[in-house]
Amino acid sequence: DAGVTQSPTHLIKTRGQQVTLRCSPKSGHDTVSWYQQALGQGPQFIFQYYEEEERQRGNFPDRFSGHQFPNYSSELNVNALLLGDSALYLCASSFLGPKTEAFFGQGTRLTVV
């Protein structure tokens, strides 16, 4: 079992550009959540996808959008990048429900210059 895989591992973008991050969930999982972890901070919830729909969203602007595909993989898109978007972006997969364990990928380190 490959676990949760994210790509790319590192990315450097310029302010104003757009970026797409990708996530493949752990085999059998149907729910994907995205988190942003700024340097020295805990992860912050961005949004969650289940059955190809955004089920819940954290306190992030509309510049952050996502998608889930029929095979449960997911993308996170960020438009009009700001310097403050520099962070580690973590994808977590699970079954839907509050008791289930969320398995995290290694993350994508995004640097905006």
Add this chain to the structure above:
Amino acid sequence: AQSVTQLGSHVSVSEGALVLLRCNYSSSVPPYLFWYVQYPNQGLQLLLKYTTGATLVKGINGFEAEFKKSETSFHLTKPSAHMSDAAEYFCAVSDQAGYSTLTFGKGTMLLVSP
């Protein structure tokens, strides 16, 4: 709204000493609580979780945590620290609205000296 407070951004212990990482939560409903560990340049790995039942929860690598409702706490302990325990530790709470989203604390970096 839920929140998690981790007391101490850094905790230093000697190898073999007791590890105690503190976590207090705020939740309007009975919480589900988790501890995750993060090694440098890695994702998060679940150490242990409390959902219902026994309030003393045992996890991987010799860690355990006790849910104390009256104190709204879920402190993480390990009797004897090992050099390999050096990492960042995050306490998290899950809502019970049918989703599996997590609210994390800011983390505590555990430093272990020989």
